[in-house]
Amino acid sequence: MANTHKVSFKLNGKAVDVAVEPRELLIHTLREKLAHTGPHIGCETSHCGACTVDVDGMSVKACTVLTVQCDGSEMLTVEGLEQGGVLHALQQAFHEEHGLQCGYCTPGMLTRAYRLLKENPNPSEQEIRYGISGNLCRCTGYQNIVKAVQSAARKLAAAPAAA
Amino acid sequence: MIPPAFEYHVPRSVADAIKLMGELGPDAKLLAGGHSLLPMMKLRFAQPGHLIDLGKIAELRGIAQAGNQVQIGAMTTEHDLLGSALLAEKVPLLVEGAGWIADPQVRYKGTIGGDISHGDPGNDHPALMLALDASFVLKGPKGERVVKADGFFLGLYSTLLEPDEILTQIRVPIPAAGTGWSYQKLKRKTGDFATAATAVLLQMSGANVAKVHIALTNAAATPLRAQAAEAHLVGKPINEASLNEAARLAMSICDPTPDQRGDADYKRAMCGEMTRRALQAAHSRAGKQ
Secondary structure (H helix, E strand, O other): OOOOEEEEEEEOOEEEEEEEOOOOEHHHHHHHHOOOOOOOOOOOOOOOOOOEEEEOOEEEEHHHOEHHHHOOOEEEOHHHOOEOOEOOHHHHHHHHOOOOOOOOOHHHHHHHHHHHHHHOOOOOHHHHHHHOOOOOOOOOOHHHHHHHHHHHHHHHHHOHHHO | OOOOOOEEEOOOOHHHHHHHHHHHHHHEEEEOOOOOHHHHHHOOOOOOOEEEEOOOOHHHOOEEEEOOEEEEEOOOEHHHHHOOHHHHHHOHHHHHHHHOOOOHHHHHHOEHHHHHHOOOOOOOHHHHHHHHOOEEEEEEOOEEEEEEOOOOEEEOOEEOOOOOOEEEEEEEEOOOOOOEEEEEEEOOOOOOOOOEEEEEEEEEEOOEEEEEEEEEEOOOOOOEEOHHHHHHHEOOOOOHHHHHHHHHHHHHOOOOOOEOOEOHHHHHHHHHHHHHHHHHHHHHHOOOO
């Protein structure tokens, strides 16, 4: 294709190169070209947050970002949270606090909560609710999601190396 | 949903971006944060042949004080506004307004310049800019001009920006010490546009209003300055009678579009209520010199 751009970025620590049309959305590159199916396609209208990934220290909705905009960036998806076979404190806390029911929103919730705790390691309940207000849970399991983020914040404070 | 095909350009300077706009003509659109334009392209409401991405132009980002104003690069994100210590101290109305915009993810990408240039009366910065009496720096092939926010918004998606011009900077006069502020926004859910919203800056002199700016979001095809309401309040105390009359005068200039957020009467009534609340909140924050 004539109108193809080569885009390079770091995905969960690994350098990747992809060739994309300008109109290709990041969520499609991740899922269809790079086999990272953790980020989900929910609403495709930047409302639900199921496609949330972390790009250069920002939580973004991958359904409303062009892959060509990500050249040279550092990206983290839910696949990159686990390190050496050990779940991230947030993943462990979602498991322990029943922070998911159907699980569809979970990768987005986890990556969003990851950035929230990086910016604010000790958030109040209100700050957590405001901080995840761009992520919808159709099971409406928000109580346990908030509890899980609180639990993860406590664990990370006790063992900051795991952040 | 995937946008229609287009060519992608990523200039590294404002001068290069202006040159590209000249070469590509009206079939080119500027891409800022992309959270208005890309959704419109997905729905085929916009089908530009070229996108010029302003995301890699460092000179378009940043917040700095210059004398008695704060200068904000057009590509500064809502997230940057929310976290700015300078704005929190000097222009807290802008921080409060940014906190009501969209959701965290969208605020990392959405920019103040994009929000203003889009000319959508549902966006929040236009009314905030009117209340703050801000000015905009517009750059084009013929050079630079500085225009007032008041008069910039011409109609639905229509502004003073010429097709070959870029909004590069927003200049906000620092309100006098003791100025009260508030942005009150009614919305159905996080991420929604305002059913109605009102921005207020308020200076008191003793018990009476010395100066007040009132601006309305999503009340008509453009953001509105509620000048009759402002004029009514000057020289009077903030009390039930003056608030009622100010709210009535603000409502009288509303011409809202009925949609799923409500019919015109409901939106007009909510504009009155947001105006009342914003005046009360600003009053509670104003210094009583």
